Amino acid sequence: MKGYGQFCPIAKACEALGERWTLLLIRELLCGSHRYNDFKRGLPLISPTMLSQRLNVLQQRGLVELRRSEDNKSREYHLTQAGLELEPIVMGLGEWGARWVRSQMSDDDLSVELLMWDMRRTINCAALPDCRTVLHFEFHDLGQPYRHWWMLAENDGIDLCVDDPGFDPDLHFISDLRTMTALWLGDTTIVAAESDDRLKICGASLLLRNLPEWFMFSGFAAVKSGLSDARGSG
The missing domain is CATH 1.10.10.10 (Winged helix-like DNA-binding domain superfamily/Winged helix DNA-binding domain)
Structure with a gap:
């Protein structure tokens, strides 16, 4: 440079x-x-x-x-x-981006690989059962090999794979990439996505009840967009 x-x-x-x-x-x-x-x-x-x-x-x-x-x-x-x-600088840049430019996300910015990798590293394993937990994510708008993803949580660790591990899933998420990304970023909620038929979650009732405890969203999900305030003040 x-x-x-x-x-x-x-x-x-x-x-x-x-x-x-x-x-x-x-x-x-x-x-x-x-x-x-x-x-x-x-x-x-x-x-x-x-x-x-x-x-x-x-x-x-x-x-x-x-x-x-x-x-x-x-x-x-x-x-x-x-x-x-550099941590406060990088995280501050992310917070600024979440507040001011996250609405500019195009289809080219959607990445199922990054989404699943981010979700995998923020799952709260401590809130999951002590036994093996299998989470299956299906993106109905994607083709192979990115349509199906599995997370295997066991012994405080999580493996992420696109090949069927051979275990029955404890929880099954069915959605499209944009909806799951919006959910992860805090731009929609599970309740809203389910009510609009953009998201379906089925499986173990205990995992469903405790979902807010172990399914963590992006660290920037709570950042409120500043665009509406800026436009309103104009």
Whole structure:
């Protein structure tokens, strides 16, 4: 990236963070992704070459470091202190986006891979039964291989897959991608989506009753849009 030719700290920060994919890669690291395949699931459109380049640059800039995994069998990427200090900046940017530009989402912005990956990492396992819990999501507007998704929650961990794991689902969600995305972002509610026949949930009654306790929405879902206020004040 060509520099701005300015000593201003804002300009220098933009030079360090302004390249395509960089802030989203930091988002993934802040959300708990540490391995190459995790980054690919959170950033499905990034090419392997670009991902490697961005990780290398972040290491060179002192924002990311390589560590051995706890089992000492693989390498993991972790934020350094400099990288961790970006959290309020990145989350603040997300809050601004939720307040002012989330309504500009087009069909091209919809990504079932990112949606399912985000949902998977925010499920509250502590509120699920101690035994294995199988969640099946069906997107009736998508073709294979993205129509069916399964989450297997067991031992405080969740596996996400597009291949049938062979277990009967405890809960079955049927919807379309836009509705599930709107639900995840807080732009609609389960009650509203069900009443409009855009969402159907069926399965274990206990899971249905406790759904608000374990089915967590986006961290920005509670951010109120500022567009109506801005238009009203004009």
